[in-house]
Amino acid sequence: MKAAFYTETGAPEVLQYGDVEDPTCGPADVVIKVSAISIEGGDLLHRRITPVDGARRIGGYQAAGTVTMVGPEVKSLRPGDSVVGFNFSCSHAELFAVPQHFAYPVPAGTDLKAMSTVPVAFGTAHQALFEYGQLRSGETLLIHGASGGVGIALVQIAKRAGARVIGTASSPEKIAALKTLGLDIGIDGRTGDIRAETLAATRGYGVDLAIDLVGGPKFSDLFAAIRPRGRLVMVGMASGVQPTLDPAAIRQSAVTVTGFIFGKVMHLPEIGQMISGLLSDVAAGELVMPVEKTFRLSEAAAAHRHVEDNRPFGKVVLIP
Template identity: 45%
Template sequence: MKAAVYYENGGPEVLKYEDVPDPQLHPKGVIIEVQAIAIEGGDTLNRWRGPLMTNPHVVGYQAAGVIVEVGAEVEHLKVGQRVATVNNWGSHAALRSVPARNCWPVPDGFDIKKAAAIPVTFGTAHDCLFEFGRLKAGETVLVQAGASGVGVAAIQLAKRGGASLVLATASSDERLEKLKPLGLDQGINYKTHEVPKEVMRLTDNKGVNVVVDSVGGPTLQGSINSLAYRGRVSMVGAAGREPMVVDVGSMMGGNRSLSGVFLGAEIMTDRVHDNIQALIDDAAKGELDVVIDRVFPLSEAAAAHAYIESRAAVGRVVMVP
């Protein structure tokens, strides 16, 4: 099969488009013919510094497609069924082997490219807001990196969950404008404004109840400083690729809290599995908008990764074999 592979960590240029052996079927898994690959922020981080679990390595969490083989111990899935899938690696390829538990049926008529972008992206945003952020209707939210995949999902889910004010940051006013139809109330250009000060201005010096932070690095301290009394930060990534050094003492006076969120730790649970299926079904019904910025052929994986790292995208970047 064809795949985007690399032999060493590095920038997008390490990705090569090559022939590699087809994946093997596990008795408790399926093989899918990949139709769409949603590139996650974690995919670019793994390419940059993550372990190479195979050699050459096929990176990637999320892909959707059609089941072409079913393991002997799998009873609830069948050949020809469309599914969205998640696994630790292997999405950047024409075929993919995944555990059956990591598959979610895609409703008839729903765009397979959008389905590919839901499980990790929307599942993570939902957990950041509700499971760990404990968001209640009437509370206020700040989404760092609002134009990212998780950011776009978090803005919609926060507004749908009854948030009275949804703020988000991005690198340009143009990107922020594109988020307003999704439920953004006020945008903050982090290149021209100091985020905590702007948050306080927009909330009458109260701060926000919940922050979703997928950036980390110095941004994380800004998230803490943007909190209201008893506010909560859900820290879910290190897209900024800088060390996370925070002043823990800055949380004490306001009884603030900081939670690390990693969907993968609970993705095999019934709670997360069922929630992801509900999110896919809601998107298929038009209740959530899966924003796809650009679509690249898999053969141009290096260009797709470079485009993501340019921070020009709004939403997900998808590849098709």
């Protein structure tokens, strides 16, 4: 099969396109003939920093398509079923093998390009808001990195849960687009003062819950925008720079700090049910994930370069 792979970490240009062996189908696996691959924030981070184990690594977490093969232990899926699959690598390929618990059936007849964007972005957002963030209706949320995949999902899910939503994005156009999805107040993530603007929007009180997707130097401003005894969920570091937590600031503010890796729970049946509900919501148009641009899989390096340089609003998708 054809795949996009790399033999060393680095810039988007480490990605090569060529022939590799087809994946094997383990007893509890399914093999998916890929129709659409969503480029995830984590795909970029892995390509940049996660050492390549073995001769090469095929990039990518997530892709949607049609099941072509199932292992003997797989009872709930058959060849011909449409699914979106997740795995810790190897979605940037014509064929994608995943354990059955990472193959989420998609509603019949839906657009596989849209479905390919759902599990990680919307599932992470849902967990961050409710399992870890304990968001309640009427509370105020601050999202650092609201215009990426997880951020766009957070804005919509938080809004429909009854929250007031503040978020950072890097341009007035992105803030305007987020407002059509439920954002109440936008802060320019490059030039804005996250702390001052958030305090001004909350009568000096601060937000109940903050979710960090960016890390980097503005993290301390984000922390200072949380009300005393508020909550912070640390989800990502799209800036590539780990945030620094000041223990004294935690003591002074009594903010509860937590974080999680969604991939560690995606195999659980209850998480599969949650993802199934989110796939249905996207299929019904109740939640949306804009796809800014599509590239051929053979152009994976250019697609990663486009995401890194242009920080598009929503997702970029690869088509084999």
